[in-house]
Amino acid sequence: MATTTPNYGWPVPTSTDLVKDGATAIEALGDAIDATVFGLPVAGLTLIKTQTIGTAVSSVNVTSAFSATYDNYLITVAGGVGSASGLLQLQMGATVTGYYYQYIYSLWNNSILVDAFTTGTKWLYMGGHNASGLTMHCQVLSPNLAKPTRVTALSSGSLTSDVGSTNGLLNNSTQYTDFTITPASGTLTGGTIRVYGYKN
Amino acid sequence: MATTTAKPNIQIDDLVRPMTTEEHTAYKAEQTAMAARQAEAEAKAAERESALAKLAALGLTEQEIAAL
Numbered sequence: 001m002a003t004t005t006p007n008y009g010w011p012v013p014t015s016t017d018l019v020k021d022g023a024t025a026i027e028a029l030g031d032a033i034d035a036t037v038f039g040l041p042v043a044g045l046t047l048i049k050t051q052t053i054g055t056a057v058s059s060v061n062v063t064s065a066f067s068a069t070y071d072n073y074l075i076t077v078a079g080g081v082g083s084a085s086g087l088l089q090l091q092m093g094a095t096v097t098g099y100y101y102q103y104i105y106s107l108w109n110n111s112i113l114v115d116a117f118t119t120g121t122k123w124l125y126m127g128g129h130n131a132s133g134l135t136m137h138c139q140v141l142s143p144n145l146a147k148p149t150r151v152t153a154l155s156s157g158s159l160t161s162d163v164g165s166t167n168g169l170l171n172n173s174t175q176y177t178d179f180t181i182t183p184a185s186g187t188l189t190g191g192t193i194r195v196y197g198y199k200n
Numbered sequence: 201m202a203t204t205t206a207k208p209n210i211q212i213d214d215l216v217r218p219m220t221t222e223e224h225t226a227y228k229a230e231q232t233a234m235a236a237r238q239a240e241a242e243a244k245a246a247e248r249e250s251a252l253a254k255l256a257a258l259g260l261t262e263q264e265i266a267a268l
Binding site for chain 2: 051052053054055056057058059060061062063086107110111113115121124184185187
């Protein structure tokens, strides 16, 4: 007598079922699996690349991060240590001109400050680093499309000195596949960079 | 006192190598510019804090200062 699987309730034969009914049982099982899998939600965020940061490096270039598969991405950095306190910067490909940037922040108090430029060599305040760790949470929009690239990041310059949100624009049509993370001062050791793609 | 000529390492995916001379020159210039920018930002923040303190000394409440 057929029974069912414990989670999805797919029909499966038992050891006492007749062999001659095997094909029918397999068909029923296959149909049930097909119906279940067809209805499963697709993950909205897919881990594309994981890069471990080396020892005492002053920059980390991550290649093959962006492609035509996804329009928008999330970059995170966690763990590790910085040899000094400061902010993490982000550069797209080999582009070193034309970065628009605005950092709205406070010194962990209720006075709001703003830092901005329209002619940068990279985006500043994309994350922070100090002896207690590295942190970055940055969304990158349309880096591989032949469109301007935008970024938004939650940042704290050297973790404890300031905190805020960063907006950035690279007003060109370059289709990027790689990026580089650079500490504003000192070097980085350890920690992990992860790149996720948002499902189109 | 001895000085070191070692150049910082850079990383490209899993490859870690010392900077080239050209990369090191650009790196040093960028570090100098960043330090200046950082000092400027800190000075700006200090000026703002000073201005807020003066406003408070004039008798403005926190709410009035925040409304400016």
